[in-house]
Amino acid sequence: MTQAPRGETPRADGLQYAYAVVRDTGAPAAALAGVRGVAGEPVRAVVHLGLAVVAGPVPAEQFGEGPLKERLERLEWLERIARAHARVVDAAGAGTGVVPVRLATVCRGEEGLRRMLETGRERFTEALDRLDGRVEWGVKVYAAPPPPAEPTTAPTAAGSGRDYLRRRRAERRASQERWGRSEDGARQVHDALCAHAEQARLHPPQDARLSGTADRNVLNAAYLVPRAESSAFAGRVEELDRRSAGVRLELTGPWVPYSFVAPSGDDTGRAETRRERSGG
């Protein structure tokens, strides 16, 4: 993608892609120097009411409602903007509290950005206070793969039909037991980790086709942990992985606390999804 020529001033009334909100401490400016956004554009902090929204000008041909919708359906483009979005959020949050804005939030002009800070002011301030000094850790629990199948005897031999059915029943029972064990294992892991976290959120288990992992994902959770307790938390995950039979744990992070920007019990996001789904 071609970048804006050096020194070109973006039009103040053009589309602005919003990445994250931080407190207006003057610090973001240095952290954002040289950081490029979803359109390869330089990003900056737009300050209003003691808050700052990190944003960058994006071309309407790509980020207007129609083109954006269409482009987001191309996975390679979605991946590119997702990674760029995360990069900017990470930079904005380096050394300071940061509240990420949902992917693909585009405002019209700097006025739109300021209006966003105005209308969201309480929510942003509440989230900044609550998340300050915290990080998010992701923990996924997978059902351990079943033991290799015993060599099967051909069910075609005379008199083996009953054996075959018996074997199939045994297999089905074993698979149900395994599944039950991994669900119990996932619940125990989750309970144990909740005791070490301020908050927890459950994401839907990942589809094997998207994750590329063959083992069944039985828990896909996020935990909010004080930054200072991160290594203790990671150690606890490692210990649980060793001790839990029948399941396998995977740790990701530390993340900016994306999963915790809404106060617990707030399902605004989900309600909106339902509305948009039914509308479309």
Place this chain on the structure above:
Amino acid sequence: MTTSPLAHRQIALVDLLDRLLAGGVVITGDLTLRIADVDLVRIDLRALISSVNENVPSPWEEP
């Protein structure tokens, strides 16, 4: 288990999308769509991801 995931590998897209598509502050779309001077464009991608799941062969898997 990877003790320091970030140091060892690129973040998996699927883990990133879990967070980017469900996390982050949602700017109230229904309000802003009616206010011309704010005029936010915000697209929820969860429906898209399920459609990706159902219809499109995953690029990470061998056919």
